[in-house]
Amino acid sequence: MTARRLATGGRINRSLSFTVQFDGRPYRAHPGDTLASALLANGQQIVGRSFKYHRPRGLVAAGVEETNALVHLREGDRHEPNAQATMVEVFDGLTSTSQNVWPSLQFDVGAINGLLSRFFGAGFYYKTFIGPFSGTKFWMFCEGFIRRAAGMGRATTFPDPDHYEKINAFCDVLIVGAGPAGIAAALAAGRRGDNVILVEQDRDLGGSLLSEPFGSTSDGWLTQALAELDDLPNVRVLTRTTAFGAYDCEVFGLVERVQDHVLAPDEGKPRQRYWVVRTKRAVLATGAIERPMVFAGNDVPGVMLISAVRSYLNRYAVLAGERIVVATNNDSAYTAAIELANSGAKVTICDLRREIPAHLGANAKNAGIDLRPGQAVLKVVGGKSVKAAYLVPVTPEGKAMGRRVRISCDLVAASGGWVPTLHLWSQRFGKPHYDKELDTFLPSVEKGAFTCVGSLVGSPSLRDSLLQGHKAGGGTGKEPALFGHADFWGRNLLPVAVITRADGSTPGKAFVDFQHDVKLADIDQAHLEGYVSVEHLKRYTTSGMAADQGKTSNLNALARMAELRGLTIPNVGTTTFRPPYTPVAIGAIVGHDHGLHLRPTRLSTIHDWHKENGAEMMDAGVWLRPWYYPVNGESLNEAYVREAAHVREHAGIVDVSTLGKIAVQGPDAAEFLNRVYVNGFKTLPVGRLRYGIMLREDGFVFDDGATARIGENEFFMSTTTANAAKVLAWAEHLLQTAWRDLKVHVTSVTDQWAAIAIAGPKSGRVLMDITGADLSREALPNNHFTLVTIDDVPCRLHRMSFSGELAYELYVPAKRGREIWEALIAIGVPYNLKPYGLEAMGALRIEKGHIAGSEIEGRTTMKDLGLEGFASSKKPFVGSVLRKRSLLEDPLRPCLVGLEIMGDAGARAGSLLYALNAPTKGHGEGWVSATTYSPALKKNIALALLSRGPQRFGETIQVVDFVGNQSWQAKVVSHHFFDPEGHRQNG
């Protein structure tokens, strides 16, 4: 191939030029070029190596269907693999390298695979791990090499320096494709005032018109149309944007390459933008992709689609070859062939058809073209470039039937017909229908809110495409008047694109899927082995499964299978398409949802105080909570032990704002609570609070917490932090479905109230000092609340204990939370009031034997947790029936116990429990749910669920942590380690 840039023509800006790099070599390019056109203009024939056999490959196409020219783009942290050179706009400083090669593109060691191709055929992946080496470690040895060889391109491991964004858009009409039909649709829809979004993956609007010679009559129409579009404020045009997905309810996913065409994004600009568009209707004007022909050597660099050769000629002023063989089965190749001849190339056309329209024949001869009807390319000769082609007379079925003739050439341009780009339509509606005359699959012109126009539906002329677009857009305004050449590909098409010898074989490798190196012989192999359904064929051969998703290969693979099975193509069927149409950067999907914003973060209104006072924070669901407050460089263990011991001796203050809080209001509020809690709430007096347990319908414990009766018809429910949202949703669900008779409203007030727990023997005095209220045992017994005022802020003070100490929970209007916290800290100085964190809170509750999330984890029943006494026998409640299932009553079920760990080290949560001398196999007899060092007991303790637990007090068991490969011995005791009688909390 001796490609060169022509002195005139093209749609490039010759007044500017710059250098781009490919594999370290400089290439001259102009604005308007793609990386592919720049490489071609500079005579670069090989642009990549094939996936399996590492065969040298050149450009096949000029657009999104390109299968071979996948390159690495940019360097360092902006390095990107698998960029299609045909879609990469050049810019000053562009660097690119070939991929899938070693040590170089010209000399690639991997090409040895071509010699072993018989071992890499269809089903290679499926057959690899069976056969003569089955049962040995040979394939495991090979795995590393296979994995290294698999995949395309090399991704960077650096963080992406660019940012991406997501955006939602709504419109009346979404038009995908800004070729002539799409532009006509946009004009018509825009004129009638519709809110229009016109999407084009190219940088320029015009579609196929951009491949017309510069200065053609279509340029005038295009200029005028674009000017009118520009004047329509209701038409939004998105260029460099690919509609990659069509989803239910007319939702489309688009990716806009906002700044991919520059060296680095401008400040403040996203590199790419992911659009989610919701439209009332869609016009698909996505055009068609030319179908390659399948013959021996059809992958040699220099074998291209004729439409691509025409694009390079007319759009980029690059003549792709000097001695060109055009292979075709339809009319559409003639215009390009004539233009090539007029540009100085020596052109031979071999047309499978014996009867060629007279005007085409005459035009070709007038252009000096050697026209050979009834002939086809049987084989292309060449390694790294086309040297010659063997032409041969063929039957109407594409079988060679005469003497082959060698023609010296440097470019073979082929057209096996066209394949409408119906991916989006198929994503939405499934299988298209087969059109015998056009030998291709077509979408429905109208279906649901979709209208398909132009080449997508096999429009026979430019004029028809324009009128279809105009009509689909609403038919407003003057009909577009533009006439193109009359070489419609479908009018006289011979539906044959595979050329073989008379026996069906090819004299060399003939490729169906270039990107995954799937040969015609692989289709034959799949057929032989029974993989004849299209879905099996695809997966067995991997045809159509590469990054290009079979844009150029699907129909040829189907046609071959149909021929082998003696069926028609529609009887063989077709696969459906799934998003994305083209690969989408993960960054575009992610947008800003990463790093600090991977998920939302929830902060109590006292959070800043914790940070300012040195708290180490920890994640608790979406919350950030103070974990511990290190003093003088304390470690976690040192700090929490100090904090917990301090609470037992003096007083501690902890932020418990994360507790779920739900207002339960209405005349039936008490009845509602009576049904959701296992224990009774109907008789709870105003001013009291009660600990309650909820079950799921299946009888397992769902959640627990204390609920206060604020008024006759108003309760304040608290839940665990983890289950707050679940409990609210569940309550709302019950009220809206099962219990519509109850007049109750539930509303989250978690954010309305900051919650502060003050615990320890001196806690009451701190609170009496700050509130001035009488908090004596007589005035405020345990499980009572009172309204207090602190610094003029009305608060509610609950007397209740999670730590086992005399303790209170103070509910404060959230926005005053920090202010009240600071007031407590200040007034607590004489009482040595100190903050404590989540770790110490956990230690205190384990000492006390209170359950929490690690015990209420969805597998435990009230009986398991020793809470069965709470269940009322006088009323039904959620879960009351199913909790009595025999399985849940099994006496062997693990039940809550305490463990005293022997030795100096604590056990790990999740460790399994075994009898002392039992083998440590299987799931054991239970597990450790929570563990801590107890400053009160001065030993390591744990809560655990152990089979027949309460009957085994005093027994020594094994505690095994299989993850950390550690084991301990522990004594089984009651889980009420500390103050089991409750003297301290009730005192």
Add this chain to the structure above:
Amino acid sequence: MAKKHPMPIRGMTSDGQPVTISEVELGSLTQLAGWDNFDKLAGGILRKKSLSLPQDCRFSFRRGLTTVWRIAPDRVLVRSDTAMSFEAVEPLVALELSHSRVCVRLEGPGAASLLSRVIAIDLSEVGFPVGTFAQTAIHHVSVLVDRFGGDEFDVLIPTTFGGSVSGFLVEHLNRAR
């Protein structure tokens, strides 16, 4: 954890439209809820405060500095600059929620554009005219978005998510200063 941004923040969307994000006083927020005859009962109570019950969950009622949002068929939220007394509302129930939300205000020609990056709602002046509100989610957090001017939106965010959601909005701005 989200980065803390001092408000107000002025910046631009990536398409160059200016926006100011600021936290404004929410004032008083009260929920009124009921059951049977809610329209009649709530309408009567609101009338006593010279307010009206919105007929749907899309358009707010606004009078001076007071706004009424119907957030469910049987619930309304009343926002006012000073506390409103809803003591004697039986058989309805009132709930004080002033501390449960923070209010973030988005102003400027890019306000709708910025919001369109975080919520899937048609924010064109036709699709979401002034006086419209929506209960939706920003970054998985339930919010109430109220358009009170052509380029002015208030976003009511659960208090404990305020910093995170504000930060997420700011993240979508360029050249913030």
